[in-house]
Amino acid sequence: MDAGLKLLNAESLRADFPILRRKINGKPLIYLDNAATTQKPRQVIGAVRDYYENYNANVHRGIHRLSEEATDAYEAAHVKAAKFIGADFKEVIFTKNTTESINLLAYSLGLQLRKDDEILLSEMEHHSNLVPWQQIAKKVGAKVMYAKVSADGLIDMDDFSASISSRTRIISIAHVSNVLGTINPVREMAKIAHDNGSLFVVDAAQSVPHMPVDVRQIGCDFLAFSSHKMLGPTGIGVLYGRSELLDSMQPFIYGGDMIREVTFGDTRFNELPWKFEAGTPNISGAIGFGAAIDYLKNIGMESVFSHEQRLSRYASDRLLSEPEIKVYGPKERAGIVSFNMGSIHAHDVAAILDQEGIAIRGGHHCAMPLMSKLGISGSARASFYLYNTKDEVDSLVSSLGRVRKVFGGKG
Amino acid sequence: MADIYQEHILDHYSRPRNKGVIDSPDIYYKDSNPLCGDEIAMYAKLAKPGSDGGNSGNRSDSGGRSDDGGVMENRVIAKAGFIARGCAISQAAASMLTERVEGKSVEAVYAMSADDVLGMLMIPVSHARMKCAVLALKTLQAGIAVYFKTNKTRGA
Numbered sequence: 036m037d038a039g040l041k042l043l044n045a046e047s048l049r050a051d052f053p054i055l056r057r058k059i060n061g062k063p064l065i066y067l068d069n070a071a072t073t074q075k076p077r078q079v080i081g082a083v084r085d086y087y088e089n090y091n092a093n094v095h096r097g098i099h100r101l102s103e104e105a106t107d108a109y110e111a112a113h114v115k116a117a118k119f120i121g122a123d124f125k126e127v128i129f130t131k132n133t134t135e136s137i138n139l140l141a142y143s144l145g146l147q148l149r150k151d152d153e154i155l156l157s158e159m160e161h162h163s164n165l166v167p168w169q170q171i172a173k174k175v176g177a178k179v180m181y182a183k184v185s186a187d188g189l190i191d192m193d194d195f196s197a198s199i200s201s202r203t204r205i206i207s208i209a210h211v212s213n214v215l216g217t218i219n220p221v222r223e224m225a226k227i228a229h230d231n232g233s234l235f236v237v238d239a240a241q242s243v244p245h246m247p248v249d250v251r252q253i254g255c256d257f258l259a260f261s262s263h264k265m266l267g268p269t270g271i272g273v274l275y276g277r278s279e280l281l282d283s284m285q286p287f288i289y290g291g292d293m294i295r296e297v298t299f300g301d302t303r304f305n306e307l308p309w310k311f312e313a314g315t316p317n318i319s320g321a322i323g324f325g326a327a328i329d330y331l332k333n334i335g336m337e338s339v340f341s342h343e344q345r346l347s348r349y350a351s352d353r354l355l356s357e358p359e360i361k362v363y364g365p366k367e368r369a370g371i372v373s374f375n376m377g378s379i380h381a382h383d384v385a386a387i388l389d390q391e392g393i394a395i396r397g398g399h400h401c402a403m404p405l406m407s408k409l410g411i412s413g414s415a416r417a418s419f420y421l422y423n424t425k426d427e428v429d430s431l432v433s434s435l436g437r438v439r440k441v442f443g444g445k446g
Numbered sequence: 447m448a449d450i451y452q453e454h455i456l457d458h459y460s461r462p463r464n465k466g467v468i469d470s471p472d473i474y475y476k477d478s479n480p481l482c483g484d485e486i487a488m489y490a491k492l493a494k495p496g497s498d499g500g501n502s503g504n505r506s507d508s509g510g511r512s513d514d515g516g517v518m519e520n521r522v523i524a525k526a527g528f529i530a531r532g533c534a535i536s537q538a539a540a541s542m543l544t545e546r547v548e549g550k551s552v553e554a555v556y557a558m559s560a561d562d563v564l565g566m567l568m569i570p571v572s573h574a575r576m577k578c579a580v581l582a583l584k585t586l587q588a589g590i591a592v593y594f595k596t597n598k599t600r601g602a
Contacts (some may be wrong), residue, residue, distance in 0.1 A: 346525065380533035382482055382578070399483050412483030412531060441451045441462065443536075 043338040045424045049272050051076035051330075052422055064428045070213050070241060070371050070418035071396055072263045076326075079266055082326035083319045093315055095292055110319050112325035113308065118257065121249035125307035126281065127275045128352030129316055133240040134163040136259035136274035137207070139287040139311065140236060146172035149206055152177045154254035154397050155198050155206040155233070158184040158408050162401040164238040165405050168207060184408060188215040188364035194226055203233045210242035212275075214400045214416065215364030216347060216353075216371030218242070225254040234280075235261040240264060245369055245420075246340040250275055254434050264319065271290045273322035281307050288313040294300070343370030346419045356433060361416060370419035373400075376438060384438050391434040450569045451534065468527040473552070479581050484532030486540060488586040492552070493524040501559035502527070520551040526586070532580050537575040540582035547586070556590045558583055563585030575585050 049055050052074050057064045062359065066074060084107065092101035094109045097237045117127040130136045145154070154168045158180040159179045180203075182195040190208070199206070206228045210221050223238050228235035237258040242248055244265030250258050257280075276284075286293060288303060292312035295303040306309045331339065349371045354360045359377040376384055381397030387396055396416045399406045406413060417431060468489035476487040503565055526544040532539060547555045560580050564571060571579045 167581075235555070382533040382575075383451075383535075390449070398481065403480070405481070406483065412485070442456065 040340045041335055043334060043342040043421055045342065045422055048076075048334070049422050049424075050145075053077055053080070055422060059392035059394075060100055062391055065391075065393040066417065067392045067417040067423065067427065067431060068202040068396050069420040069423075070264070070400075070416065072199040072269070073244065073266050073420050074422065075266055075268070076116040076321075076330055078330050079323045080324045082388055083268060085284070086319050086322045088096070091319075094318055095309070105318055108325070109316065112328075115325045116329040117275075118242060119332070120273075120275060121251050122275050123278060126250075126275055126278050128276070128281070128308045128311040129321055130259075130274050130311075131270055132261040132263070133238060134260045134272075135149055135169075136272055137236070137238065138167045139274055139443075140205075140207075140257055140259075141167035141171040142287045143284045144205060144234065145177070146178045148172070148175045148402050148403055150176035151202055152204045153180055153181045153200060154181060155200045155203050156176070157189065157190050157195070157208055157219075158209075159188075159212045159215065159217065159405045160400065161167055161240070162288065162403070163240065164207055164209060165242075168205070179363045180201075181365040182208075184405065188212070188217050188220055190217075192220070192223075195224065198229065199231045199233065203228075203231060203431040205236060205399060206236050207236035207331075208435070209237065209240075210248070211245070211369045211371070212364070212402075212405075213240075214373050214402050214405055214414070216368030216373070216418075217365055218246075218367070218369055221255065222253050225256075226302040237338035241369065241371070245336075256280055262324035262327060265327055266330055267324035268317075270322040271324045272319045272395070273408050274365065278307060280312070286311055286313065289390065290314045292316075334421060340369075343423075344368075344421045346370060346423055346425065346428060347372050349425060349432070350417060352420075353428060353432045354435075354442065362411060371416065372418070373412050373416045375411060376435065379438060379442050381415040383434070383442070384415045387438045387441055388431070388434050391430070391437065393431055393434055394432070450571065450575070452569055455534060455538045455567065455569060458538035458541040462528075462537060462541040464525070464527045464541065466527050467527065468525065471584070473523075473589040473593045475585050475592060477581070477585040477588060479532070479536070482533060482536070483579060484530065484536050484578065485537070486528060486530035486532065486581055486582060486585050486590055488582060489527045490523045490538070490547070490552075490586065490589065491525045493522045495521065507525050520550060520553060522551050522556065522592060523547050524549075528582060530582075532581070535567075535575055536578040536581045539563060539567060541584045543586065552590050552593065554588055556594075558587070562598075576593050 054074050075079050081265050081379050090101050092105040092106040094106040102162050116125050180198045182198050183191040185191050211218050225235040234256045235253045239258050239260040243260040256277050258275040263269040293310050293313040295305050305366050351371045354362050363373045385395055387395030398413045466471045472492040473490035473491040526547050528540045530540050562584050563580050
């Protein structure tokens with residue numbers, strides 16, 4: 036343990052999360068589906084409520100008190116999000132979520148590609164970092180390549196480098212795999228991408244919520260993440276882009292608030308980041324997101340990361356000591372543990388755990404190509420956050436005994 | 447929540463009835479449930495027209511033509527089978543369905559509903575698991591639709 040590292044006290048943080056008092060089937064809720072979405076502390080819920088109760092108004096428009104307060108709060112959320120990842124204010128665009136951020140890139144950058152240009156992804160990408168590129172590539176006649184994933188759940192770096200050609204224009208890779216918890220070496224990848232004249236995009240949906248992330252340190256050109264996976268509201272997310280790139284890019288959505296001057300013939304676009312934020316934005320979402328960032332900063336992302344690593348290491352050790360459980364992915368991983376119990380289907384595992392008040396995910400986790408690569412149709416997945424405890428991992432493991440009992444030792 | 451993993455479900459899951467390929471089936475369809483990653487293929491062999499394949503029930507004998515000719519009104523399923531990969535609910539439903547449809551006319555099976563499946567399973571199926579429960583029926587019905595199409599004058 037680093038000397039300066041503040042240990043996180045999950046037990047005391049839990050008091051901030053009203054939903055964790057809920058009982059499911061008479062049992063205390065054990066929420067282990069944090070890679071899907073996270074629970075919200077009362078600080079976030081309170082910030083959203085305060086906006087609606089006290090200063091609800093549209094932003095960037097009215098010359099009146101409420102609109103000024105709403106605009107200040109909305110812009111303050113931009114500042115917080117930018118600082119959180121080491122970016123400048125004008126480099127952070129609010130979108131709906133990671134998926135929309137990547138779609139923005141796919142439309143704005145991807146449509147500029149020419150026939151036979153190449154986009155490089157990996158075999159472990161979430162559908163949201165695969166389908167937008169694949170569909171845009173079809174439109175322009177570009178090719179999508181996939182860097183191989185090894186049996187132990189790592190991107191094969193030799194294959195990654197070998198998959199880059201002089202036609203590779205965009206490389207887009209998940210920082211952390213939502214299935215395997217693999218932490219990919221994005222800094223090294225960014226350097227390889229730039230050495231080959233390609234842009235480098237990071238899908239940070241599973242990393243920014245769980246570890247310190249600095250866009251300058253990674254050296255990426257773009258990076259995308261969602262508020263709801265980091266204690267904030269749904270419907271708000273971030274696209275970070277280097278300002279000189281964003282400046283030269285065409286907006287993806289057109290409308291109000293993104294313009295400077297409109298005539299019947301033409302439009303001059305607004306400055307960054309507003310150029311990419313057409314229409315009334317998700318103001319309450321942004322304000323709640325800002326409160327979530329404050330909450331996380333207060334705890335410290337180093338502490339969040341080490342807490343989750345301890346939990347996921349403990350969980351995988353305990354799971355592996357059980358009969359017939361297979362855990363997927365590398366030993367060193369973020370707070371995500373995917374596993375299967377013999378031949379028992381992941382949905383059956385999830386359904387029986389639900390009867391015990393335990394929420395996990397079962398299925399293909401929006402990564403069907405990776406599933407077929409692993410030769411499975413799905414997996415059960417426990418994913419952790421700062422409010423999870425070792426006791427909850429123990430409950431998970433002992434409840435798997437019930438799964439085994441229901442299926443009569445099968446599996 | 448009541449237990450969906452009751453004995454009869456687990457019994458059909460661990461000892462599925464009619465699991466296996468049926469050679470040269472009259473009805474065949476393969477489908478998947480992408481949400482779960484379940485895959486299933488349903489097969490059915492029809493009774494020869496005029497023969498007593500299964501309990502012929504309300505079968506009308508008047509509409510029969512030759513096997514390769516086409517229209518077989520109210521032809522009866524002599525045997526159904528499946529191969530599949532999926533959760534306990536989808537597997538048990540497939541197993542039970544193959545038993546249930548034997549001796550029934552293709553029209554009657556085509557008219558079966560999700561409620562019929564629920565009645566057959568006798569467990570409370572949540573909204574999220576309905577897809578698993580009806581996958582076998584929907585797939586068999588898709589196969590019947592193909593059968594109707596290739597034997598065009600259905601119901602004429």
